[in-house]
Amino acid sequence: MKDDFPTPPVRDELKKRVVETPDGQTIEIDPLRDYYCQSAPTVMPAAYSKIVEGLFNWARAESLWILGFGTGCGAIEMRPLMTPRFDAYRYGIQWRPTPRQSNLFVISGYLSVKTLKRVIRSYEQMPNPKYVVGLGSCTINGGMYFDSYNTITRLDQYLPVDVYIAGCMPRPEALLAGFEELKRIIRAGKAEGANQYAEQFDWYKANQKRVIHDWDMPDYNW
């Protein structure tokens, strides 16, 4: 894809402006600086004691809270997991509605550039040990959208991915198997995607900015 799109102008609500407050003060508001925390992510070390970290890793594996954000058509495969047929709650998998409380992001299927922006914001708001599962072949090589003009083809250039579940669509059983695989990785202490994201931050940002042309947010927003 050629990189010759013009950068769109900054939206009005994100421009710097002077506002008069109800009690008569005049203050200057710069939304991009005031509404976000601007510090870049840092590598967060594991717990000092190996035993404690082992306990934490076990607990993280047995309590996967999925962010309820269906990014593509694959999200339809998560509904059977909540309902009696497959009932993923048995395995400690639950759905949370807010990124602050969830630690697993399931990228369900194709990811359009517009959605990628929201995905990045949501991912960065999740607390540190966080995991990403790529669902379906679209996240691996673009799948049937491999030559689409507005979807990304390889997810791991934009976010650190722990487990891929191949298929178009993968069945709910495949998802459960994938979650079990993720649990094994977490228990072994190898699911350090958040720290990897912090270490390779510049590389990930450069990749993200290459496809997102209306980048009207700070570099890191949590």
Add this chain to the structure above:
Amino acid sequence: MSFEWIKIPYALLTLFIVANYGFLLTAVMAKIAARVGRRHGIPVWQNYVDLIKNYGLRSSITHGVMFYLGPVFRLTGGVGLLMFVPTIYGTEMFSNMSFAGDLILALYFVFFGSLGMALGAGESGHPHSAIGVTRGLSQVTAAELPFALAVYAVAVQYQTLSVTEIVAAQQGGILHWTLFSNPLAVAAAMLSFLGTMMRPPFDVVLAPQEIPIGPPTEYHSSYLALMQTNRAIFPIAKIVIYMNLFFGGAASWPVFFLKVFLIYLVSVIVGVVFPRFRVEQSIRWFLIWAVPLGIAAILMV
């Protein structure tokens, strides 16, 4: 009046037992609700795992002082409620810090956590939190009204504000319970009970399917773990009050466990049968059905 220092470890023991019972009971209730939907639901130890996970998260951010204090206030509400009410009637060990006017204090503590949460969630600055707080406070206020009326009726009936004396007056057989001596007050209080247990039909404030889970939208890691602990303790503490006021109290731990389970089950059964109310519907429901019952209870006495 002298203070017995041994009361403090005794009270902590009560807290320990109640917290663990609360974690297990919440999970069992979730399982029961799941079985109604033909699921198996979470394992019974899931709450402990979630708790360890939340304490084990590496990053946590804050939005200010009240954001810290919100969950602390919430937990204070639950623990305080438990501390000032006799848990097991007739034992020195588990009567906690109960004293002559503890009924009024307990009423304060029931509301204390919600107010602290409102301040904390307000400071997080998330619009969903603000909406959740508005909904929650208006619904809880409407739900507390019949309970306050029922408590007033019971206090007039037994001519005392001490929970211990109210329990003492109900001893000597099931027919001495307030349930049978003042059924209207119990009916009003149980309707209010449904409203404050955060289960359907009155869980629009916290339900994940509505505006993302309301007040705790921004809460995570240790903050959320504190609130989870409170979610285990607070319902039990509230049920202890109901048990003492209306269902004859408990003279031993097995009786306590059984009665708490049964009272909790009332809200679960209602929850799985009826769909969710909107906030203005539930307020109207409380004002139309529960408040007149409470007033009638006072008039009867």
